[in-house]
Amino acid sequence: MWWIPVVLILLVLVYLSTRYHWWAATVPYSVPRVLMYHMVREHVTGAQFNGLRVTPRLFEQQLQWLKANGWSFYTVDEMQRELPQLPEKSVALTFDDGYEDNFTEVLPLLEKYDAKATIYVVCDRHNRDWSVNKKKHHNTGELSREPKLSDTQIEALIVSGRIEIASHTNTHINLAKSSDELAAQEIRESKQHLEQRFQIAVRSFAYPFGIFGDRDVQLVQAAGYNNAVTTEQGCTDFRDPFRLARVKISGKEGMLSFKLRLRIGRRN
Numbered sequence: 644m645w646w647i648p649v650v651l652i653l654l655v656l657v658y659l660s661t662r663y664h665w666w667a668a669t670v671p672y673s674v675p676r677v678l679m680y681h682m683v684r685e686h687v688t689g690a691q692f693n694g695l696r697v698t699p700r701l702f703e704q705q706l707q708w709l710k711a712n713g714w715s716f717y718t719v720d721e722m723q724r725e726l727p728q729l730p731e732k733s734v735a736l737t738f739d740d741g742y743e744d745n746f747t748e749v750l751p752l753l754e755k756y757d758a759k760a761t762i763y764v765v766c767d768r769h770n771r772d773w774s775v776n777k778k779k780h781h782n783t784g785e786l787s788r789e790p791k792l793s794d795t796q797i798e799a800l801i802v803s804g805r806i807e808i809a810s811h812t813n814t815h816i817n818l819a820k821s822s823d824e825l826a827a828q829e830i831r832e833s834k835q836h837l838e839q840r841f842q843i844a845v846r847s848f849a850y851p852f853g854i855f856g857d858r859d860v861q862l863v864q865a866a867g868y869n870n871a872v873t874t875e876q877g878c879t880d881f882r883d884p885f886r887l888a889r890v891k892i893s894g895k896e897g898m899l900s901f902k903l904r905l906r907i908g909r910r911n
Contacts, residue, residue, distance in 0.1 A: 670908040672731040674878040675722055679889040680738045682789065683748040686894065692774070692785055696894040699748050705892075705901055706756040709734060714905075716758040718807035719847045719887075723870050726881050734905075736760040737872060737889065739811060739849055741768050743790035746800060753805045762800065763811035763849035763872075764792065766836045773815030777852045794840065801841060809847035810834050810868070819854045826859060831866040846870065860885045878908035 681695035683702045690696075697705075709716075714732045717725065722735045736753075738745050741764035753760060765773070772787035792800075800806040812818075812829040813836070821829070830848070837845045846869040850859065853874025863871045863885055870884040877888035890904050 669906050670878045674880050674908070675717075675726075675729060675733040675735065676878055676905060676908065677719065677722070677735045677737060677872060677887060677889045679872075679874065679891045680736065681740055682738075682742045682744050682894075683752075684742075684744045687785075690785055691783060694893045694895050697892060698894065699752070701894070701897065702749070703752055703755075704898055706752055706758055708898065708902065709905075710756050710758075716760075718759050719761040719809065719870060719872065720807050721759070723881055723884060737849070738762045740773075740786075740815070741765055741792045741797075741811070743792055743796065746792055746796040750800060750803060750805065754803070759805045759807075761807040761809050761847055762792075763809045763847070764797065764837065765811045765815045765851075766813045766833050768792070768815075771814065773851070776815065776817040776820075777854070797841060801843060807847060808837060808841060808843060808845065809849065810837055810845050811849045812851055815851045817852060817854055818850065818859045819856065823858065823862075827862050827865075830859070830862050834866055834868065847872070850874075876909035 680697060683697050683699055685698055686693045686696050712732070714734045715730050717733055717735050719735045719737060722729065722733060736758065738749065738760060741762060745762050749760065768791040770787055772784050774786045797808060801808060810833040813833045814829065816825070816829045818826050834845045837843065848863050848868045848871040850871060850873055855873065860871070870887060872887045872889055874891070875888045876891060878890070879887045881887070890908055892901065892904070
């Protein structure tokens with residue numbers, strides 16, 4: 644029975660290799676990383692979307708590690724504009740939807756570590772459960788109960804000088820199920836609303852659910868945006884600024900996974 648421990652060790656090694664892809668090649672650090680977050684808050688017991696919740700403690704550990712390892716922080720708009728002069732290890736933190744903790748939890752930590760971020764705001768974001776627009780069984784109301792940013796909080800984020808406010812459509816619509824007219828309206832009017840309400844230029848866009856097609860890319864360009872992020876995994880060199888890949892950061896995994904994702908540029 645001596646072989647049983649050997650088999651167990653091999654199984655563990657196979658599991659770790661499959662889960663973390665530690666053997667994958669490092670993407671050159673000259674290629675920027677755009678990280679994808681949603682919320683920074685404690686997990687909810689039994690909740691369906693805890694993967695979208697990175698705890699404040701873990702988020703601070705991530706910022707500490709990025710700072711200690713020479714990463715430079717940019718908004719997505721800054722990253723695109725400064726691309727020819729970007730240093731190695733350039734990173735943009737992005738947050739989708741516009742949750743209140745982006746103000747209460749994220750901003751203080753950005754200030755502590757001299758970091759920046761881009762927040763993709765849904766204009767009509769209060770009391771709206773957009774998760775069901777993708778999958779009908781997501782009908783628990785979990786995301787609609789999450790507090791969203793108030794206009795006053797968004798104003799404070801802008802004043803901080805650390806946040807780029809960007810568009811995530813009016814209602815977090817599923818573009819694939821929308822008519823040409825409705826899709827164009829959601830993309831165009833969300834930009835106009837944010838610019839008029841907050842007196843800012845809105846240059847960046849995020850496709851809701853990461854669902855988009857060639858038509859939607861054309862609509863984003865026609866609306867006057869400079870770039871758009873997807874949920875496709877990977878690093879991005881901005882050669883196609885309207886299909887930018889991101890590195891997904893999960894609230895269900897720790898620092899080992901985070902470090903590996905920064906190295907190989909994708910979820911493991």
